[in-house]
Ligand SMILES: O=C(O)CCC(=O)C(=O)O
């Protein structure tokens with residue numbers, strides 16, 4: 001931990017005002033996010049049931065975990081190890097990427113929360129974010145150190161891309177659409193970014209957060225989290241539910257664009273990351289978003305005048321993102337701005 005840019009003591013810059021603290025004693029133990037086996041796909045009935053489960057999970061939680069997803073475990077392990085090594089290099093080694101300029105393609109930064117009448121509060125995490133849409137020719141933008149990062153990322157991105165195609169196919173079916181509908185609708189090339197989150201052990205997890213409450217602005221997110229270390233929580237019926245890691249699983253969640261496209265049937269759910277006293281936690285999120293010029297709005301086939309009137313107006317994805325950046329440091333309310341009056 002000596003190498004981390006985050007100090008070991010919880011200085012005031014990390015301390016949240018009381019009403020924004022995580023209330024760790026109040027985590028619900030009753031609910032849990034569905035776990036879906038993607039291998040349950042063998043026969044016709046199996047496929048039907050799988051689509052049903054995905055549909056239910058997208059409606060109820062906007063989150064689910066998947067097992068037997070087809071991405072080799074070694075590829076996942078190499079990615080997590082490369083991310084961990086990157087953050088454990090001496091800070092000078094990643095200084096070239098440290099920036100607060102959100103227009104930078106490759107960046108290391110801390111999320112923070114603007115709090116009224118107070119300096120902004122820094123999250124107990126360090127974040128590394130970069131694009132992944134240009135495949136091979138992206139490699140030169142990525143860190144040279146640790147030496148394995150570029151290759152580990154290239155391999156991981158290829159596998160995750162294939163997985164995402166299968167997931168969009170299942171989610172399209174869950175909405176009663178052709179299998180290739182959603183990926184086509186999101187446009188080509190999609191906007192693909194990744195975010196690696198590094199959460200060192202925290203001396204007082206009650207006073208701070210690893211990542212503040214948010215929804216993902218994209219369409220779909222594939223998350224890998226450290227084995228055996230809890231931290232991700234989702235809001236379900238007003239209560240926080242922990243998404244505990246399951247061996248060899250991914251956490252999948254829908255982003256704001258899926259809520260809008262499905263006209264509110266599928267949910268982009270609030271979530272956060274909490275810290276703990278003893279264990280390092282690392283997560284990798286791979287985001288799939290529309291092409292910047294794609295016009296997003298409720299899918300035609302899912303709306304009608306009487307029972308399912310559109311609840312959002314259409315917008316270019318670039319317009320949505322611009323608003324998202326404008327609300328930096330706040331508890332963002334972006335899709336709400338595109339809601340049509342009732
Ligand atoms: O650390 C986690 O599990 C949460 C990651 C996350 O929500 C994000 O990167 O958007």
Ligand SMILES: [Fe+2]
Pocket residue numbers: 214215216271285
């Ligand atoms: Fe997220």
